[in-house]
Amino acid sequence: MPTNEPELIAAAQKGDVPSFNQLVRAYQSIVYHTAYRVLGDGDAASDATQDAFVNAYKNIRSFRGGSFKAWLLRIVTNSCYDQLRAKQRKPTASLDALLIDPDNPAPGLGEAREESPHDHAERSELAYWIEKGLQTLPYDQRITLVLSDIDGFAYEEIALATNTNVGTVKSRLSRARAHLREFLLQQQELLPASYRLKNRMEETKNLRIENV
């Protein structure tokens, strides 16, 4: 069994499933996490993840080098999109409307989480709102934001994964971040004072938490 990625990929391209499964194990967390953040639903994320890996295996021979992770995430992006389309109950005209149900702007969030934010000790309220906020974003912005700020991709990789150019990525990312920021600020009234974004920012200024 080859142990490094290029060898595993080569073996998988020859049809060796166990080698491919090594790749699956290496990437399934990030793939699932991405799908989960994009789709906001555990079951949908599972489906998208599985579809993505099956498609990746089917098309493995079309991988010609470069970042396997980016190549894979592109497949994941498509799988997520397919999941969203599959789950739409009503056809709509615009792309954004198609992917955000106005009556349920955060679809699946309620089902995906088994615990309410209240009794989930480990996660902060803020994390909950992050998830919720992500679901309010239009799909393109959401996927861009997830790929950039959760998966850590560079603009070029995101452009490849979403089949656009860097300029589009930059503008989507900028808007996505701003939207999410606005969403969080709006929740201030709903959150206890200690969780207010503004206050948090004051604290972090002192702590220099900024990861960016």
Place this chain on the structure above:
Amino acid sequence: MFNRKNRIQDLDSYVEERLSEYIDGTLSDQDRAIVEAHLAKSERARESLDSLRYTISLLKQTTAPALPRQFTLPVTLRAPAQGTPAWLLWGLRGVAVAATAAFVILLTATLLRQPNGGIANAPAALSQTQLPVNVALAPTALPYAAPARNSVTANPPTAAPAAGAAPQMITIEAENAEPVFPITETPFAAMSKALPTEAPLPTMEFIPTPLIQSQPTSQPNTQIPKPTTGPSGVNSDANAAGSSAPTGGLPALAPPTKEQPTSPNEPSESTSEAATSTIQAPTQRTTSLQMPEGVVNVSQLRVRRGPGVEYRAIGSLRLGERVRVSGRNSSTTWLEIEYPRALETEPGWVGATFLEVNAPLENLPVVEPPPLQEPGETPTEALPSGESKIDTPTPEMTGEPTNSNFNATPEPLESPTPLH
């Protein structure tokens, strides 16, 4: 012409739009200068920058949800495309072949002791220590890899182990190699045809390669280097029928040294394969030697009398145990196996997703479910099928095939047509 107010507002917007890139450090020098100059003058801009930075930092800190299950693909998946021909790959893996050969010899020898029909003149070939290996190494017709692959490489521990529910988990993350694989999985039917002579095997499924001497050691396994179960699907493809040598009394089976008292393909597992028991007692096992073999890929797998949770359990198997697979139900959600008992085996059924079988499942004969006897019995631990795609990570998995998301996913997983 801009009046001053407009310029400021324009500048506000201009900078605002570029804060994201400023944070990423991808602005041009000129733009960066403009932004920094503005930031110095505008508190509003600074606040905007801070809140943006903070939002991003929150995103970066989001924790990944636990993996609900493993997303590995079943080994029976068809290769995406045919690569190099099997024989070529064989040529490249002499060592593996040699080791495999040795193994197969032993197995064959072992099994030949049984007066089962099938393989006629294996002894001749076997004594030459040639065939078996080739036979054992099925061509890409069985595009699947050794079930229990020892992942030598460190796998990032995912949440899977915790869950214990990994229906598709193929690798046994055990340290020790399971060298048995390459051997044990021989396409018996083919093998039996091929064995007859030393002559080149029918090209169809066998790769005539010279064998190395069979090792008389009793632990052929250990000689099989891990790479044997190499990336080539061919290698593993060899693993078809169980660890059995061709059935058929081959009395002439050569040197006693080849015959090992212990089942060579069961170095560590307790599932007494037919090989083990048959060595002692030459019970008739006409079909068992031609059967494919399956390896358990969950921590514990319940074995039932019939293909359904309504049948009572007759026992269980552990992760890594091997059993011969004798059939399936019509929907291929359950597999009939030979569940090993003390001196023999009895038919049992397990959920199909929990066995990694070294042959395409569709080739298995469809077996009629036994009658549901003992109407008084209630099914135990019936999973709410369809609800969850994951088997509950209880210490004992019932192995019920829920509406396996696997079976529900795109056909390629089960389709016999090659994926291209």
